[in-house]
Amino acid sequence: MFSVNAYDLHRAFSVFAESQIISDEIRKKDLVAQDLGIDLRILDIPAENATEEIALKQSIVQWCQETWGQDRYSTRKIAAKEILECYQNRKIKLDIADLDIGSLPENFHLPHLERLYLECCYINSWPKSFNLNNLKKLVLNGNFLGSIFEILNNHPNLESLALDENELENLPENLKFPKLQFLSLNRNWITRLPTSWNMPELKELSLTENELTSLPEYFSYPKLTRLALTDNQNLRELPMSLAYCDRLVTIAVNETGISRETVKIILTKREELKFVERVATLLGEWNGRLDDDSDLRLPIEMIGEIAELGTLHGELNEYWIRSTSLAEEIELEILDERASSSSEFSGSRKRKRES
Numbered sequence: 001m002f003s004v005n006a007y008d009l010h011r012a013f014s015v016f017a018e019s020q021i022i023s024d025e026i027r028k029k030d031l032v033a034q035d036l037g038i039d040l041r042i043l044d045i046p047a048e049n050a051t052e053e054i055a056l057k058q059s060i061v062q063w064c065q066e067t068w069g070q071d072r073y074s075t076r077k078i079a080a081k082e083i084l085e086c087y088q089n090r091k092i093k094l095d096i097a098d099l100d101i102g103s104l105p106e107n108f109h110l111p112h113l114e115r116l117y118l119e120c121c122y123i124n125s126w127p128k129s130f131n132l133n134n135l136k137k138l139v140l141n142g143n144f145l146g147s148i149f150e151i152l153n154n155h156p157n158l159e160s161l162a163l164d165e166n167e168l169e170n171l172p173e174n175l176k177f178p179k180l181q182f183l184s185l186n187r188n189w190i191t192r193l194p195t196s197w198n199m200p201e202l203k204e205l206s207l208t209e210n211e212l213t214s215l216p217e218y219f220s221y222p223k224l225t226r227l228a229l230t231d232n233q234n235l236r237e238l239p240m241s242l243a244y245c246d247r248l249v250t251i252a253v254n255e256t257g258i259s260r261e262t263v264k265i266i267l268t269k270r271e272e273l274k275f276v277e278r279v280a281t282l283l284g285e286w287n288g289r290l291d292d293d294s295d296l297r298l299p300i301e302m303i304g305e306i307a308e309l310g311t312l313h314g315e316l317n318e319y320w321i322r323s324t325s326l327a328e329e330i331e332l333e334i335l336d337e338r339a340s341s342s343s344e345f346s347g348s349r350k351r352k353r354e355s
Contacts, residue, residue: 032065036080052109052131056087059107067102075099086110096121097139108132118143126151133157141165141184149175159201163188175199185210186228207232208252215239228252238262243269 033040038061042054050058060080067073079096083105086094090112097119104123108130110116116135120142132138136157140148141164152158153175160182168188176198183205190210195218204226212232217239224245229235229252236257242248243266251263 028068029061029065032068033061035077036061036064036084038084052111053087055107056105056109057084059105060084063103063105072100072102076101080105083110086113092134093117103127104130136160136179138162147172152177154178155180173197177202181223203247204228215242217241219245221245222247224248226250226252229256229258231255233257238266240266240269242266243273246270246274 029043030040033043038057042050042057043061045054045058047055047058060083064073064076064080067076076099079099079101082094082096085091087110092112092114094110094113094115095117097117098121100122102122103125104118104127106127106129108127111131111133113132114134115137116132117139119139122144123140124144124146126145126148132155134157135155137160138152138158139160139162141162143166145163146167146169148163149172152161153172155177157179158177159179161177161180162182162184164184164186166188168185168190171190171192171194173194173196175194175196178198179201180199181201181203183199183202186206186208188210190207191213193207193212193216195216199221201223202221203223205221205224206226206228208228209231212229212235214235215238219239219241222245225247227242227248227250231254233255234257235253238251238253238258242251248267248270251266253260253263
């Protein structure tokens with residue numbers, strides 16, 4: 001009489017259950033591929049033999065399969081079709097904002113893409129393998145990203161990056177974005193800025209509603225025009241190195257511990273540095289026509305230009321220039337570098353988010 005012990009019976013059932021699970025996963029994958037209009041044959045192509053397009057399609061099927069039977073499947077399906085259409089038609093813009101997708105396909109290769117909009121997609125991680133080398137604008141507002149800079153570091157063409165309302169806290173050092181012009185990090189949890197970021201083209205930096213307590217002593221972004229620091233209520237000082245950002249015209253400090261007078265001093269100091277540089281340039285242009293006398297002698301056509309510069313400033317320090325052809329003296333007035341001000345901050349911290 002044939003008998004089966006309990007161990008063999010349990011093992012047989014386990015093998016059968018595993019085979020059923022595998023079979024179900026294969027069936028599920030096939031159903032997803034059919035739902036997306038993807039040829040089933042590409043699913044069996046080994047990764048080492050897959051083209052970029054096939055790898056993208058395989059990754060999209062796997063990505064949608066993860067949410068099969070869930071509410072999120074429908075939104076991933078919509079996003080998947082947009083991604084495939086973008087790749088196949090070589091579109092330069094992809095907008096899948098406000099879709100609850102949670103993540104992106106692990107192989108996210110859209111090398112022709114220039115603008116990508118992913119606001120409010122509940123994304124908490126970034127793909128391990130991606131090709132977005134032509135990307136110029138990336139909008140990731142309203143997600144759950146705690147880090148992304150390390151992945152995007154040294155991106156060759158990125159010009160605009162928006163990461164408002166994420167989970168950013170500690171920003172990494174030694175980042176390099178050679179073409180980045182606009183960086184928005186509003187409503188995060190950032191307490192400090194790194195000292196070694198390399199962003200030579202940066203024009204606008206927005207850090208509204210963070211937890212900043214200080215800025216780097218050496219704050220050097222030569223093309224910066226706007227710096228927004230509103231609602232960082234523990235921030236009480238600005239580095240004087242901001243005066244060397246000679247294109248800076250706006251510093252927003254509402255609801256911080258920084259007085260408007262401090263901002264005025266920095267911007268005025270910036271104007272002074274620009275003025276001195278301009279005078280030095282003018283003098284350099286006419287260097288070969290200067291006399292050896294104790295007075296600095298310049299041709300008459302320069303006087304109006306230098307005098308006009310002088311009217312921008314106060315009445316504390318004086319420089320004198322004498323005309324060669326007219327015995328006129330023109331007074332150049334420069335703001336005193338020793339000007340200072342102080343203020344005390346009062347007021348309560350606003351709630352920045354619902355906890």
